[in-house]
Structures are given as structure tokens and as C-alpha cells.
Amino acid sequence: MSNYKTVFFTLGILQIILGVFMFIPIIFQFIYSEIDSSFFGASLVTIIFGILFFSIKFRS
Amino acid sequence: LVYCFFLSNLDHDKKLTLQQAFLLTALSWLSIAIFGSLPFIFSDLNFSFVNAFFESMSGITTTGSTIISNLDEMPKSILLWRAILQWLGGIGIIIMAITLMPIMNVGGMQLFKISNNDSSEKILPKSKEIALRLIYIYTSLTLLCGLTYKAFGMSFFDSLTHSMTTIATGGFSNYNESIGFFNSVSIEISAMIFIILGSLPFIAYIKFISGDKKIIFNDVQIKTFFKIIIASIIILSIYLFVSGAADLNLRSIFFNVISILTGTGYVNAEFDTWGSFTLILFLGLMFIGGCAGSTTCGIKIFRIQILYLFVANQLKKIIYPKGVFILKYDQNPIDNKFISSIISFIYMYLVIFFILTALLSLTGLDFVTSISGAATSISNVGPGLGSVIGPNGDFSTLPDISKWILTLGMILGRLELFAILVLFLPSFWRN
Numbered sequence: 001m002s003n004y005k006t007v008f009f010t011l012g013i014l015q016i017i018l019g020v021f022m023f024i025p026i027i028f029q030f031i032y033s034e035i036d037s038s039f040f041g042a043s044l045v046t047i048i049f050g051i052l053f054f055s056i057k058f059r060s
Numbered sequence: 061l062v063y064c065f066f067l068s069n070l071d072h073d074k075k076l077t078l079q080q081a082f083l084l085t086a087l088s089w090l091s092i093a094i095f096g097s098l099p100f101i102f103s104d105l106n107f108s109f110v111n112a113f114f115e116s117m118s119g120i121t122t123t124g125s126t127i128i129s130n131l132d133e134m135p136k137s138i139l140l141w142r143a144i145l146q147w148l149g150g151i152g153i154i155i156m157a158i159t160l161m162p163i164m165n166v167g168g169m170q171l172f173k174i175s176n177n178d179s180s181e182k183i184l185p186k187s188k189e190i191a192l193r194l195i196y197i198y199t200s201l202t203l204l205c206g207l208t209y210k211a212f213g214m215s216f217f218d219s220l221t222h223s224m225t226t227i228a229t230g231g232f233s234n235y236n237e238s239i240g241f242f243n244s245v246s247i248e249i250s251a252m253i254f255i256i257l258g259s260l261p262f263i264a265y266i267k268f269i270s271g272d273k274k275i276i277f278n279d280v281q282i283k284t285f286f287k288i289i290i291a292s293i294i295i296l297s298i299y300l301f302v303s304g305a306a307d308l309n310l311r312s313i314f315f316n317v318i319s320i321l322t323g324t325g326y327v328n329a330e331f332d333t334w335g336s337f338t339l340i341l342f343l344g345l346m347f348i349g350g351c352a353g354s355t356t357c358g359i360k361i362f363r364i365q366i367l368y369l370f371v372a373n374q375l376k377k378i379i380y381p382k383g384v385f386i387l388k389y390d391q392n393p394i395d396n397k398f399i400s401s402i403i404s405f406i407y408m409y410l411v412i413f414f415i416l417t418a419l420l421s422l423t424g425l426d427f428v429t430s431i432s433g434a435a436t437s438i439s440n441v442g443p444g445l446g447s448v449i450g451p452n453g454d455f456s457t458l459p460d461i462s463k464w465i466l467t468l469g470m471i472l473g474r475l476e477l478f479a480i481l482v483l484f485l486p487s488f489w490r491n
């Protein structure tokens with residue numbers, strides 16, 4: 001498992017950034033009055049998984 | 061951005077084994093496709109998982125095939141998300157092709173090593189600096205493309221999304237008629253220019269900025285890329301003029317040849333009605349693709365060039381059995397291991413293409429849909445050929461199993477086959 005910590009760490013960062021990118025369509029949802037929870041929910045799930053993967057590197 | 065963070069991490073321990081590099085490459089694309097599909101699943105549009113995953117994978121691999129049949133009615137946020145996925149996929153593949161692939165020795169990509177010192181199984185910090193420069197260039201080209209589109213009459217939203225999918229040579233559009241919706245010569249010319257800019261090796265831009273102003277005219281890959289475009293346009297024009305299969309429309313010929321060769325997948329005409337030769341030509345162009353180190357997919361120009369040199373060399377050896385012929389690419393001698401790597405890549409490319417075609421036909425698809433579906437997925441082009449998945453069709457009516465097969469083709473093609481195939485070797489998992 002320790003061999004793959006760097007891999008999971010990087011995947012975690014990747015997912016957090018992907019989750020942050022999901023906020024951009026939320027802005028457009030406000031502009032074009034298309035508000036629903038799809039992007040917010042997707043962003044939340046992606047960031048949570050990202051943090052989980054990211055934190056693997058720091059576990060003993 | 062993602063790879064910059066990743067490469068920043070490498071500054072600390074500077075250890076990424078070859079095994080980890082392969083695993084990271086495959087899992088990165090897979091995880092983005094999975095999590096990138098969540099907005100489609102959570103939306104009110106009733107996307108099934110397979111449809112959402114297909115759309116997401118098509119986006120991140122810059123393929124451009126879509127299962128959405130009514131794009132004009134889609135929420136702006138969904139259209140923007142598709143464009144963002146393609147934009148991220150575009151920059152991801154450029155950085156990976158320049159920094160990771162050469163070290164992974166995939167399909168002859170080792171020819172593009174940034175320096176001679178990175179032959180070890182460790183990735184040098186220099187990669188970080190190069191990755192940052194690539195991001196600046198990619199973002200600048202996107203902004204320039206967006207401004208050009210806006211200047212020629214696109215709305216702010218259309219120019220934003222289309223600029224992202226143009227530079228990524230992805231081809232997602234906000235309209236069923238693709239770029240043809242705008243019916244504007246200026247927009248189509250702009251699109252062609254920026255598609256070509258996205259199809260050139262991005263390392264050439266870095267060299268250009270660093271002072272090598274002649275790189276665009278001296279690079280053998282770039283020169284051959286333009287020769288293929290010009291030759292294809294001339295051949296297609298002559299065919300259409302002589303056969304009378306369709307009206308000779310140079311605007312459509314130029315646009316669709318460039319779009320298909322680079323794997324962008326924008327269309328401005330129903331080229332599937334241009335006769336059978338056109339379909340064969342476009343199928344061939346799909347396979348060739350653009351330059352290595354760009355956002356394009358396909359076999360890539362440099363592999364075609366080296367294969368050609370290798371075949372020519374073999375012919376010379378038949379004529380002069382005692383002769384010694386040194387294979388040179390861009391004035392540099394090519395090692396036999398590069399040649400074997402490239403030949404095995406092309407061999408696997410064709411084998412996987414035939415397997416995908418056979419599997420698609422087993423799911424009940426007709427011959428043209430199967431063969432063009434396999435080609436468009438493995439080459440990350442976008443539209444296929446025929447009435448179902450052709451320029452005016454979409455992938456929504458295909459059976460779910462066909463969509464899974466196509467997504468497999470997309471990721472295999474995007475990651476240069478071996479980055480995925482190597483994971484299935486038991487020896488890969490042993491220390």
C-alpha cells in the first residue's frame with residue numbers, strides 16, 4: 001500500500017481540483033437561472049473523495 | 061494545473077517509479093471520467109450512469125462523441141461542464157505527453173525526452189517548469205481563440221465554450237449542427253487556425269518563445285502535418301470534382317479535412333454524403349491524427365514518418381543486401397528499440413481497432429457504424445460515419461454495451477494504448 005501513497009495523494013489533489021472546477025458551472029447556473037443542486041452535490045462528493053485520497057499519504 | 065500540483069509534490073521526494081507513473085496515468089483519467097460524470101447524473105436530465113460516463117469520458121479524452129441528441133435545449137451549465145472537461149483533458153494530455161510519456165517509453169514517445177538526463181525512472185523537477193509554461197501557452201491560446209470568436213459574432217457563452225473545445229481539439233459544440241450552426245466563414249477560418257495551433261507540438265511553442273523562431277518551419281513533424289492537410293484537400297477536391305458525388309465546396313472540404321485529421325470532430329457539412337472514397341479518406345485521416353505533444357490523438361505524425369522511413373530502408377536493403385543504411389529522423393539516428401516500440405504500437409493500434417470493430421458489430425451495429433465507431437473512439441475524433449453516428453447523428457441510440465466498448469476505446473486511444481494495457485500484465489504488479 002505504501003508504494004501507492006504518492007499515487008493516491010496525487011489522485012486526491014486531482015479530484016479536489018476537479019471539484020473546485022465544478023463551481024464554475026454553478027456561477028453560470030445563477031446567471032442563467034438554472035439553479036439546481038447537481039453541480040453543488042457533485043462538487044461536494046468529488047472534494048470529499050479527494051480529501052480521503054489525499055489524506056492517505058499522511059496516515060501512518 | 062493538476063499535473064503541476066503533482067509535479068510540485070515530486071519536488072519533495074522526487075520518487076515516482078515507473079509502475080506508479082503508469083498507475084497514476086490510468087487512474088487519473090479514469091477517476092476524472094467517473095467523478096466528471098456526477099453533474100450529469102445529479103442533473104434533472106435523467107442521464108443513466110452509462111450515458112453520463114460516456115459523455116464524461118468523451119469529454120476528458122477530447123473525443124467529442126455525444127449521447128445528447130438535443131444540445132440546443134441543454135442547460136448552459138451542462139454545456140459549460142462538457143467544455144471544461146475537454147479543456148482539462150487537452151492540457152492534461154499535453155503535459156503528460158511531454159513530461160510522463162517519454163519516461164514511460166510508450167510507443168516511441170521516448171524520442172521526445174526533454175533532456176538526455178531523464179532516462180532514469182525518476183521524473184526531474186524540470187518537468188514542473190515546463191508544465192507551467194505549457195499551461196500559460198494553452199491558456200493564452202484559449203483566451204485568444206475566445207476573443208476571436210467573440211469578435212466574429214459568437215455570444216460570450218458560445219465563444220467561451222467553443223474556444224475551450226477548439227484548443228483541446230475536442231469538438232463538443234453547444235448545437236446539434238456543431239460549428240455549422242453559426243454559418244460564418246470568419247468563425248470557421250478562426251476555428252481552423254486554432255485547431256491547427258492546438259494540433260502542433262506544444263514543446264515547439266516553448267522553443268519558439270525561447271528564441272528558436274524557425275522551429276515552426278523546421279520541425280519535421282509540423283512540415284509533414286501541413287503536407288498531409290494540403291494533400292488531403294487536393295485529393296478530396298479532385299475526387300468530388302471528377303466524380304460529382306457532391307458539390308465542390310472548398311470551405312467545407314478545408315474545414316472537415318482539418319477537423320477530422322486533428323480529431324476535433326467539428327462539422328459544417330454532411331460529409332457522409334460525399335461518396336464512398338471520402339469515407340475511406342476520412343477513416344485514414346482519423347488514424348493519422350496530429351503531432352505528438354499536442355492535444356490530438358491517433359497514431360500521430362511522427363510514428364507514420366518513422367514507419368515510412370523504416371519501410372523505405374527495408375526496400376533499400378532488398379536492393380543492396382550488403383549496404384548499411386542508418387535510419388535518421390530529424391537528422392538524428394534512430395535506435396532499433398524506438399523502431400520496435402513504434403511498430404508494436406501501430407500493430408496494437410490496428411489489432412485493438414479490429415477487436416473493437418468486431419465487438420461493436422456483435423452488439424448489433426451495422427458495418428459502417430461499427431468500423432467508424434471503433435475508429436472514432438480509438439482515435440478520439442468524435443463523429444463517426446453513416447446515418448446513426450455520422451456528422452449529423454449522435455451516440456444516444458446505441459445499446460449500452462456498445463457505449464461501454466466505445467468508452468474503452470476512448471481511454472485506450474487517449475493514453476497511447478500501452479499505458480492501459482501494461483496494467484493487465486501480472487509482471488507489472490510484481491516488485
